Every structure is written in C-alpha cells, then in structure tokens.
Amino acid sequence: MAIMSPRSANYERLEGGMGPGRRTGLARFAWKKFAVAAVVLIGLVYFFGPREPKDLLKWHNEKEPVEHNAIAFPDDDEQLDSPPPLATIEPPPTSTHNEHNTTRPTSFESDPDPSKTVYCTTPHDPSxxxxxxxxxxxxxxxxxxIHVYKFNNCGPSATYEYETFKMTQPGLSAYSGKAEExxxxxxxxxEEAMRVVPEDLRRCTPVAVKATAGLRLLGTTESGAILDAVRDRLHMKYPFVLSETDGVVVMDGKDEGVYAWITANYLLNTIRADTPSDTPTYAVLDLGGASTQIVxxxxxxxxxxxLVEGEHKYDLAFGGKTHVLYQHSYLxxxxxxxxxxxHQLVDFMASLRSAGDPxxxxxxxxLAKGTExxxxxxxxxxxxxxxxxxxxxxxxxxxxCNRIVELVMAKDAICEVKPCSFDGVYQPSLxxxxxxxxxLLLSYFYDRLHPLLPKDATSPITVSTLSSLATDVCKGRPAWEARWGNDKEVMDELEGRPEWCLDMTFMHALLRLGYEFGAEREVRIGKQVDGTELGWCLGATIAMVGGTLTCRM
Incomplete structure (x- = not known):
C-alpha cells in the first residue's frame, strides 16, 4: 500500500530558533534589527490607531543546523486539551458495509472481534x-x-480500518533532567495499547515514539537522555516490537509535514491504489507550537x-503512484x-519609548482590548x-497587531532562489x-478557528473569514458579546486567553502574507475524518507497516 522515501529518521536540529535571522552570532537578538527598522520606518504610531494592513510577505531558508540557547518552554501550552471530535471536512462517500454486507467497525468498541476482520477470513499472503x-x-x-491503528491483510498490502486514541499530559519535554520519570x-x-491489541498479536505489533517540537527545544543531550530512557522502558516492560534504529527518535520536520499530507489525502481517498490518477490532492498546512509546515x-x-531541485522537493511513491511534493517546515x-x-518585539519597542519603571x-x-x-x-x-x-x-x-506580525514574518529576507513566500524560502507561487x-488547515488552525465558527458549519471558509474573526476578537468583550454572547464556552475561552487576538492575527498573516493566498481563497479546517485523527501519525504508521515487519521472540 505504501512505499515511501522519508528523507531522514532523526531530526538533530533544534526547532524554535528566533524566527527571522538564524546566523550564530545574531540569532538571539535578530529581532532587534526589525524592531529598530520598525521604529525608523513606522514609528511608535504603530501602537495607536488602526490603519489598513499592508499586503507584505517573506521567507528565509535555513541552510545549516544551528543550535540556539533557547529557553525550553511549553510551546503549545494553551492548545485545547480535547477539541470536539468534529471535523469540518467530510470524507468521500464510502460504504459502511463490506461485500458480505457486514457492518464495518469504526472503533475498538464497535469491533465484534479485534483479532479478526469483517472484510475477509484469510489473509492475502498466507504467511x-x-x-x-x-x-x-x-x-x-x-x-x-498514542494512536493504536488496526489494519487488515485481506489484500496485497495492509488496509487501514480504525484507530484508538489516548492522550496524557504533560509532554516528555516537561521532564528535563528526569529521564526515568x-x-x-x-x-x-x-496500558491502553495492552487493552486494545489482542494478546496473540502483541509480539508482532510495531511501536514507535516520534518526538516533535518539545524535545527539539531541549537540545540533543537532554532529549537524548529522555529518548534512551523511553527506549529502555518500552523494551523491558512491554511485548511490542521496537525498532532499534528509528523506534524512538526526534522526527525530522520535513517528514512531519509529508506524513500529515499522507494522512489527510489517504483518509480523503485521493491517493489510494484504487483512486483515479487524475484525482486532485489536498494541500496540507499544519500549525504547531514551535513550527509550521506546508505540503x-x-x-x-x-x-x-x-519544481526547483532542493531539500524542499519530496518524491513520494504511494499506492502505486508517484507524487512530487513541495514541502517545508518553518522552524x-x-x-x-x-x-x-x-512579545519580545513589543517589549523592545516599549523600552525605546521610555526608560521608566520596567x-x-x-x-x-x-492583546484584546481590556485584557492583560x-x-x-x-x-x-x-x-x-x-x-x-x-x-x-x-x-x-x-x-x-497585524503590523507587528508583519515584522515578525520577515518579508524582506533575501530570496536566493525565486520565487519566495516569506523568510527567504523558495516556494512556487500557489x-x-x-x-x-x-x-486543509490542521492543529492550531483548527483549535483556534473551530470554536468561533457556527456549530453547524460544514462548508469551507475563506481567508477573509480569519480577518473578520480576528477583528472582533481583538476588539474585546463588547464585540465578543455581539458575536458570541449566547455561547458561554466561547466567551470563557476568550476571557481566559487574551492572546487569542495575537493567535488569530498571526494565522491570518501566515495565510495571507506568508503563503500569499487570496482573501477569498477557500480553506477547510479539520480535526478528524471518519473518526480518525488528522496529523502526521497515520502517515508515519503506514510507512512503518509498509516496511518489513518482524515479530519479537
């Protein structure tokens, strides 16, 4: 079903540098250059009175890995813990019955026998x-x-059926210096995996742990100690198969984006083996706490x-077809x-205005009006x-706020290979x-946008929808009451998260200024498709299942 070409299994670079400007001696305070430029060009008037936003953008390509002395902090500390399991996109029409007219289980709870499948009684390959x-x-x-995925081997390649999902907090990065904990x-x-996976299949069930932004920020020494402890515990305590080479790793950012693309397009039936070759695929934009990806x-x-040759080009063989993808992960x-x-830029500009009491x-x-x-x-x-x-x-x-975000987006970075969108990074014009x-917009895009949209919204929104929502969010409580006054949940969220104004403005700038989508370009947000979580996990798992599987002795 899936033969893939991931670029690397281990992501040694630290994610979450200081945005624009990543050269060693300048990385920590590169933002000051933009602050000073802002003072000269736009003055302190940027803090007062609305103006029409400028339609500016830019990117920068990080050539060499540079480790920054960044303070480790929970970079998505305000992500919704358990967003509603509602996707505002719909999967393509599929039957919930197989050829034997048996109801297709969509969860572990609805599965009549987790050790069998309703699609066939014998595997395609007798071994x-x-x-x-x-x-x-x-x-x-x-x-x-954890995502516990069930596949069947009724055909020449494994076919996905459903997942079981469970989450725990905090993340591994919260245990800096406490690897065993x-x-x-x-x-x-x-233990959830032990509950779901039938006992006689556990020793043939692969397990992988792939870390993202949090451990990248800790640096290689601390993250390495945590990963070693995780690897040892999984091997000693649990019966599942753990790869010695890439079973527990910090994932490469480029693979993270491509795996998310595979997950979404697989679930939406645009890249499967039986999909017509001319079926258009979705672009996937994933917004995390420390990085964002576009594929x-x-x-x-x-x-x-x-497509110009380079690390942004990703050749993918999947479902018997070849896809040439553009991908980039913006650290x-x-x-x-x-x-x-x-916040750093605002604080610096304030220090230039006044040398008063810090x-x-x-x-x-x-921050929204009336909040702190x-x-x-x-x-x-x-x-x-x-x-x-x-x-x-x-x-x-x-x-x-948009004028401040424009500076952070670093539109004027040098574009070595044209065209670029922002931060000096090559990207063909969308x-x-x-x-x-x-x-398709994932992760924080969904978490921030979904609560603000009508509960019955299923159709695409436009990029201009984000600016409309951001305008009201930033105006403060009177505007909130006028638009969401009857929704206590939304009101509580806005009251408790003053930076929602910043979040919405940045997301709009990323689409409008960064990727240069038109104001009326339609976009979709999603959390799940047909009961399965969107994101990189299913795509990475399909790659793992599509490889050579061995059983633990």
Missing part, C-alpha cells in the same frame, strides 16, 4: 497475520498521544515549469514561538528572562502551481 496492529506515540510539546509517563498510553503537490500549467514560526517573538505595564496591540497578560521575555543577560505585564488597554486591534486546489 501474514489476518489482522495487523501498529502503535504510534506522538511525543508533543504539551502531551504525549519521562519514560514512566508513557505507561498510561502503553502540496504542484501542478504547473506551463510545460517548461517545474520558529509555530504559534507559541510567534507569540514569543511578538515593572510598568506595557501596551500590546496584540503576564508574559516572559528574554532579558538583556543571555539565558535569563523576566516577567512583563502586557495590556491591551484601548490599543488592541487586528490592524495594529497562484500558478496550486490555483484551485483544496487546502
């Missing part, structure tokens, strides 16, 4: 098990999540146009890192932080290479 399970643990920033924190997830399959209208441009950059509240246009938040900013002494009270007061607004393709 294979009729049913195959696989375990994937997503070791994220705020929590670890980090490993033990996964026990609750592994799409360019379709060039001009015969002499093609430091996840939602929580964006918050950090904005404990005095700082006006921040990216205590945030941590880097101090003048490297490696130290201080607490700053920031307030939205009467200056909080989408327009003013208007030329993906003009009408469907776009």
């Amino acid at each position: 294979a098990h009729l049913v195959q399970y696989a375990l994937m643990i997503d070791a994220g920033s705020t929590g670890s999540r 980090a490993a033990q924190s996964l026990d609750v997830l592994m 799409f399959e360019p379709k060039f209208s001009q015969p002499d146009s093609s 430091g441009y996840g939602l929580m890192r964006a918050r950090k950059h904005v 404990s005095k509240p700082v006006g921040n246009p990216c 938040r205590v945030v941590s900013v880097d101090d003048k002494v490297p490696g130290e932080t201080r607490e700053v009270t920031m307030v939205g007061e009467e200056i909080g607004s989408f327009e003013a 208007m030329d290479s993906f003009p009408a393709g469907k776009v």
Whole structure:
C-alpha cells in the first residue's frame, strides 16, 4: 500500500530558533534589527490607531543546523486539551458495509472481534497475520498521544480500518533532567495499547515514539537522555516490537509535514491504489507550537515549469503512484514561538519609548482590548528572562497587531532562489502551481478557528473569514458579546486567553502574507475524518507497516 522515501529518521536540529535571522552570532537578538527598522520606518504610531494592513510577505531558508540557547518552554501550552471530535471536512462517500454486507467497525468498541476482520477470513499472503496492529506515540510539546491503528491483510498490502486514541499530559519535554520519570509517563498510553491489541498479536505489533517540537527545544543531550530512557522502558516492560534504529527518535520536520499530507489525502481517498490518477490532492498546512509546515503537490500549467531541485522537493511513491511534493517546515514560526517573538518585539519597542519603571505595564496591540497578560521575555543577560505585564488597554486591534506580525514574518529576507513566500524560502507561487486546489488547515488552525465558527458549519471558509474573526476578537468583550454572547464556552475561552487576538492575527498573516493566498481563497479546517485523527501519525504508521515487519521472540 505504501512505499515511501522519508528523507531522514532523526531530526538533530533544534526547532524554535528566533524566527527571522538564524546566523550564530545574531540569532538571539535578530529581532532587534526589525524592531529598530520598525521604529525608523513606522514609528511608535504603530501602537495607536488602526490603519489598513499592508499586503507584505517573506521567507528565509535555513541552510545549516544551528543550535540556539533557547529557553525550553511549553510551546503549545494553551492548545485545547480535547477539541470536539468534529471535523469540518467530510470524507468521500464510502460504504459502511463490506461485500458480505457486514457492518464495518469504526472503533475498538464497535469491533465484534479485534483479532479478526469483517472484510475477509484469510489473509492475502498466507504467511501474514489476518489482522495487523501498529502503535504510534506522538511525543508533543504539551502531551504525549498514542494512536493504536488496526489494519487488515485481506489484500496485497495492509488496509487501514480504525484507530484508538489516548492522550496524557504533560509532554516528555516537561521532564528535563528526569529521564526515568519521562519514560514512566508513557505507561498510561502503553496500558491502553495492552487493552486494545489482542494478546496473540502483541509480539508482532510495531511501536514507535516520534518526538516533535518539545524535545527539539531541549537540545540533543537532554532529549537524548529522555529518548534512551523511553527506549529502555518500552523494551523491558512491554511485548511490542521496537525498532532499534528509528523506534524512538526526534522526527525530522520535513517528514512531519509529508506524513500529515499522507494522512489527510489517504483518509480523503485521493491517493489510494484504487483512486483515479487524475484525482486532485489536498494541500496540507499544519500549525504547531514551535513550527509550521506546508505540503502540496504542484501542478504547473506551463510545460517548461517545474519544481526547483532542493531539500524542499519530496518524491513520494504511494499506492502505486508517484507524487512530487513541495514541502517545508518553518522552524520558529509555530504559534507559541510567534507569540514569543511578538512579545519580545513589543517589549523592545516599549523600552525605546521610555526608560521608566520596567515593572510598568506595557501596551500590546496584540492583546484584546481590556485584557492583560503576564508574559516572559528574554532579558538583556543571555539565558535569563523576566516577567512583563502586557495590556491591551484601548490599543488592541487586528490592524495594529497585524503590523507587528508583519515584522515578525520577515518579508524582506533575501530570496536566493525565486520565487519566495516569506523568510527567504523558495516556494512556487500557489497562484500558478496550486490555483484551485483544496487546502486543509490542521492543529492550531483548527483549535483556534473551530470554536468561533457556527456549530453547524460544514462548508469551507475563506481567508477573509480569519480577518473578520480576528477583528472582533481583538476588539474585546463588547464585540465578543455581539458575536458570541449566547455561547458561554466561547466567551470563557476568550476571557481566559487574551492572546487569542495575537493567535488569530498571526494565522491570518501566515495565510495571507506568508503563503500569499487570496482573501477569498477557500480553506477547510479539520480535526478528524471518519473518526480518525488528522496529523502526521497515520502517515508515519503506514510507512512503518509498509516496511518489513518482524515479530519479537
């Protein structure tokens, strides 16, 4: 079903550098260049009074891995713990019955016999098990999540049936210096796997732990100690098959994006073996806490146009077809890192305005009007932080916040290989290479947008929807009551999260300024498709199941 070409199994680079400017001597305070430029070009008036947002953008390509002395912090500490299991996209029509007219189970609870399948009674390959399970643990920033996937071997390649999902908090990165405790924190997830996977299949069930942003921020020494402890505990305590080479790793950012693309397009039936070859695929944009990824399959209208060679090009063989993908993972441009950059920039600009009491509240246009938040900013002494009270007061607004975000987006970075979108990174124009393709937004895009949309919303939204929502979110409580006054859950969320204004503004800037989508371009948000979580985990698991499987002796 899936033969893939992942670029690397281990991601040694630290994620979450200081946004624009990643050269060694300048990385920590690169944002100051933009702050000074802002003072010269736009002055302090950016903090006051709305103006029309500028339609600017830019990217930068990180050539060499650079480790930054970044403080490890929970980079998605405000992600919704358990968003509603509702996807605002719909899977293609599929039957819930097999050829024997037997109801297709969609969960462990509805499965009449987890050791068998309703699709056949004997495997296609007599040497294979009729049913195959696989375990994937997503070791994220705020929590670890296990996905227990069930496959059947009725055909020449394994076919996915359903997943069982469980989450625990905090994430592995919260156990800095406590590697054994980090490993033990996964026990609750592994016990769920023991409950779901039939006993006689456990020794043939592969398990992998793939860490993302949280452990990347800890650095190789601390993250390595945690991964070693996790590897040892899984091997000693549980019967599942653990790969010695890539069973417990920090995942490469480029693989994270491509695996998310595979998951979404597999579930939406655009890349399976029986899918017509001319079926258009979805572009997948994933927004995490410390990074964001974009993956799409360019379709060039001009015969002499093609994807420039480089690390952004990903050749994927899947379902008997070859897909040439564009992918990039933007380190430091996840939602929580964006918050950090904005707060740092606002604090620096405030210090230029006044040399007064550092404990005095700082006006921040990216906090909703009438709200305040205590945030941590880097101090003048490297490696130290201080607490700053920031307030939205009467200056909080989408327009003013957008001008701050424009600086963080670093539109004016040097574009070595054209065209670029933002941060100096090459990307073929979406208007030329993906003009009408469907776009799917995942993770924080869903967590922030879904609560603000009508409960019965199923149709796509447009990029301009984000600016409309951000405008009202940034205006403060009077606008909230006018738009969401009858929804207590939404009101409580907005009251408790002053930075929702910043989040919405950054997400809009990422789409409009960064990727240069038109204001009326339709996009879809999603959490699940047909009961299965969207994200990179299923794609990575399909790659694992599609390889050579051995049983533990």
